[in-house]
Amino acid sequence: MTASGDEVRARLVELRTAATAQLATLMARFDEIVDAADGVATDDEHDPEGHTIAWERQQASALAEDARSTLVEVDAALARLDAGTYGRCASCGGAIGAARLDALPATPTCIDCASR
Numbered sequence: 001m002t003a004s005g006d007e008v009r010a011r012l013v014e015l016r017t018a019a020t021a022q023l024a025t026l027m028a029r030f031d032e033i034v035d036a037a038d039g040v041a042t043d044d045e046h047d048p049e050g051h052t053i054a055w056e057r058q059q060a061s062a063l064a065e066d067a068r069s070t071l072v073e074v075d076a077a078l079a080r081l082d083a084g085t086y087g088r089c090a091s092c093g094g095a096i097g098a099a100r101l102d103a104l105p106a107t108p109t110c111i112d113c114a115s116r
Helices: 003-038 050-083 098-101 109-116
Strands: none
Touching: 050 109
């Protein structure tokens, strides 16, 4: 593997580690929200705090889903790196620009295909 391949792998592993930590934090936060509301007879529709609790629960859930998506994308990018196809567009087979890979290291598509 070339040095740039090692650098790419290190960056992807770093992204994976950050997403894993973020997911763990968000799931702990979600559990705290649920546990805090569990002992209280809250009615999201009529309780003044209900809307806030529901919003916090949804926010933590949505952010956790984003972290899960990031993990899937990074794992797919690592698989492409292992297969020797990293940096090639999954749609058209062309090269993905260096600037795009710098901005989105796990992207599977070139800017043209992503724009479609």
